[in-house]
Amino acid sequence: MSEVIRIKGMTRTYTIGDIEVLALRGIDLKVERGEYVAVMGPSGSGKSTLMNLIGCLDKPTSGTYELDGVDVSALDDTALAAVRLQKLGFIFQGFNLLARTSAVRNVALPLFYAGDPNREKKAIAALEEVGLGDRISHRPNELSGGQQQRVAIARALVNDPALILADEPTGNLDSTTAEGIMAVFERLNGGGRTVIMVTHDENVAHHAKRIVRLLDGVVVSDDSVTNRTV
Amino acid sequence: MNKFREFLIEALAVLWSNRLRSLLTMLGLIIGVGSVITTLAVGDSMNRSVKNLLSPFSQAASFVSPKEDQPDPQNAAIRYEDAQRIAPRVADASAVYPVVEIVTTTEVRHTEKTLVVDTDGAGVGFDQTPLAEGRRFTVDDVTAHRHVAILSDQARLELFPDGGPVSGRSVRLAGIYYTVVAVQQKPLNGGALGGSSDDITVTVPYSLIPELGYTYVDGLAVVARDQDKVAQVGDEAIAALQKIHGTRAQYDAQDLKSVNDIINKTFTVLTLVVGFVAGISLLVGGVGIMNIMLVSVSERTREIGIRKAIGASRRDIAVQFLTEALMLCCIGGLIGLIFGVGVAEIVIHAAIAKVVGTVVSFAWFPIVTIAIAFSAGVGLIFGIYPAIRASYLNPIDCLRYE
Numbered sequence: 001m002s003e004v005i006r007i008k009g010m011t012r013t014y015t016i017g018d019i020e021v022l023a024l025r026g027i028d029l030k031v032e033r034g035e036y037v038a039v040m041g042p043s044g045s046g047k048s049t050l051m052n053l054i055g056c057l058d059k060p061t062s063g064t065y066e067l068d069g070v071d072v073s074a075l076d077d078t079a080l081a082a083v084r085l086q087k088l089g090f091i092f093q094g095f096n097l098l099a100r101t102s103a104v105r106n107v108a109l110p111l112f113y114a115g116d117p118n119r120e121k122k123a124i125a126a127l128e129e130v131g132l133g134d135r136i137s138h139r140p141n142e143l144s145g146g147q148q149q150r151v152a153i154a155r156a157l158v159n160d161p162a163l164i165l166a167d168e169p170t171g172n173l174d175s176t177t178a179e180g181i182m183a184v185f186e187r188l189n190g191g192g193r194t195v196i197m198v199t200h201d202e203n204v205a206h207h208a209k210r211i212v213r214l215l216d217g218v219v220v221s222d223d224s225v226t227n228r229t230v
Numbered sequence: 231m232n233k234f235r236e237f238l239i240e241a242l243a244v245l246w247s248n249r250l251r252s253l254l255t256m257l258g259l260i261i262g263v264g265s266v267i268t269t270l271a272v273g274d275s276m277n278r279s280v281k282n283l284l285s286p287f288s289q290a291a292s293f294v295s296p297k298e299d300q301p302d303p304q305n306a307a308i309r310y311e312d313a314q315r316i317a318p319r320v321a322d323a324s325a326v327y328p329v330v331e332i333v334t335t336t337e338v339r340h341t342e343k344t345l346v347v348d349t350d351g352a353g354v355g356f357d358q359t360p361l362a363e364g365r366r367f368t369v370d371d372v373t374a375h376r377h378v379a380i381l382s383d384q385a386r387l388e389l390f391p392d393g394g395p396v397s398g399r400s401v402r403l404a405g406i407y408y409t410v411v412a413v414q415q416k417p418l419n420g421g422a423l424g425g426s427s428d429d430i431t432v433t434v435p436y437s438l439i440p441e442l443g444y445t446y447v448d449g450l451a452v453v454a455r456d457q458d459k460v461a462q463v464g465d466e467a468i469a470a471l472q473k474i475h476g477t478r479a480q481y482d483a484q485d486l487k488s489v490n491d492i493i494n495k496t497f498t499v500l501t502l503v504v505g506f507v508a509g510i511s512l513l514v515g516g517v518g519i520m521n522i523m524l525v526s527v528s529e530r531t532r533e534i535g536i537r538k539a540i541g542a543s544r545r546d547i548a549v550q551f552l553t554e555a556l557m558l559c560c561i562g563g564l565i566g567l568i569f570g571v572g573v574a575e576i577v578i579h580a581a582i583a584k585v586v587g588t589v590v591s592f593a594w595f596p597i598v599t600i601a602i603a604f605s606a607g608v609g610l611i612f613g614i615y616p617a618i619r620a621s622y623l624n625p626i627d628c629l630r631y632e
Contacts, residue, residue, distance in 0.1 A: 081544070084539065099248055110540045
């Protein structure tokens with residue numbers, strides 16, 4: 001099984017009052033191990049919904065979703081939490097670090113929930129991997145935006161996930177810092193990690209190897225990137 | 231377990247980073263636990279102090295005397311010989327003897343003093359106050375109508391102020407000389423019960439009652455062989471007296487065991503009532519904690535979202551917030567315990583000791599156990615709802631929350 005993601009006929013409907021909103025109207029998507037995919041689309045296209053579903057934060061209304069060989073579309077909340085813990089690494093636009101907590105403790109958090117006794121050592125290794133080996137005791141407010149996002153990336157990869165999910169990872173960063181972050185993603189993918197990134201920025205998207213475009217809840221294009229920015 | 235320790239450390243860090251708020255949140259609980267502890271400790275101390283007052287008196291003896299209000303008091307009055315007459319009818323009694331207490335005044339070195347003449351039987355009778363010197367009355371003392379006397383500590387001080395042993399020396403009461411055979415120790419209770427400590431008390435064998443000029447006595451001391459049968463021998467003695475005086479004659483049997491029981495019941499009820507009122511402040515403290523925990527959950531919605539996205543289960547989130555509430559309560563309870571014990575000590579030393587004479591502390595173990603149990607209980611009861619609420623938050627909504 002070399003497919004990390006296999007989605008078939010996935011729909012997601014929200015009910016707001018009496019109105020049904022079809023956020024996703026039948027998505028088919030396969031992502032192989034080691035791929036680097038950008039998901040693009042204007043706001044309202046359903047890309048956030050898709051991201052939440054891929055990230056096991058939400059459940060599809062219909063269709064199936066296999067993550068790393070496990071059918072997660074039928075799992076309950078507790079089982080989904082375990083899947084997020086073991087198979088997924090999240091990176092958010094707003095970094096989402098715990099404010100009063102040092103970098104190393106932020107990174108170690110997933111390992112804490114997993115009950116890993118070596119979490120401190122692994123967290124330091126992950127911070128070194130993103131080039132922050134000298135900032136382990138710093139708190140988020142003592143770090144720049146780019147450094148905070150690197151801490152978040154270290155946290156996402158510390159539990160050795162099958163998939164790294166990044167939601168507008170450079171959205172809050174200036175272009176120079178953003179380039180640095182993209183270089184980190186490039187290096188992670190080069191090391192064999194599967195990365196899915198949601199963005200509305202064409203320049204950022206062109207760092208990926210493949211771009212999936214959504215519009216009104218369906219995939220409208222799915223192409224390999226020929227003119228990659230590396 | 232290792233995980234729980236981490237939760238504990240994390241909870242302490244969160245509480246410490248909001249020191250003032252944590253302290254104010256705890257305040258309700260501190261006052262609640264403090265007042266419950268003060269109530270229990272003071273109640274316990276009072277109970278023990280009162281029992282201490284009674285400790286010189288035998289718990290095996292029942293004192294049978296005529297009731298105060300009755301149709302024919304003249305007929306009900308107990309005669310000296312009644313003791314001997316009813317003794318065979320009270321199977322479980324080791325002794326039945328008449329008791330009088332004669333209170334007069336006497337002049338000691340030109341000062342008017344109260345003189346109390348008590349009667350008692352052989353051996354360790356009704357009054358169990360330990361002896362400082364000498365011996366108790368013997369059966370021979372009683373049967374041979376010997377003129378012997380036991381002095382109270384105060385009597386020795388007044389009558390023999392020069393000190394030294396006084397056994398063998400003589401005292402004169404109403405023109406008759408008595409040989410001192412013993413001196414009692416200074417009573418623990420300072421004489422708060424059964425007269426003032428300034429009284430000169432002289433105890434003589436009961437067989438001298440007729441000689442003292444008394445046909446009628448205050449009552450009968452009925453000593454049970456077994457302390458548990460003290461109420462029974464009292465009832466038997468009453469029945470036996472009614473055989474002589476008729477059923478219209480009414481008697482009371484008082485024994486310390488039932489007095490003790492009444493004291494226990496009274497203090498239990500009193501402690502429960504005051505404790506209940508104090509418990510209300512505990513409830514208010516608990517509601518305060520729940521309130522702040524709910525505020526804390528909504529303030530940290532984003533943090534909950536992050537933790538859930540990373541893979542924290544509902545249980546992890548619930549345990550985190552419950553641990554915080556528990557820590558808040560346990561620290562508050564500890565402060566409340568110290569505060570409550572402090573107030574109790576002040577009350578005991580300042581008030582009870584003044585009235586009762588001696589300081590009797592309270593039992594520590596139940597007090598500490600109750601403090602811990604109450605605070606942990608409040609933490610659990612009022613922490614569980616905010617914790618569950620936090621654990622059921624939707625991570626997507628949480629991450630969007632600003």
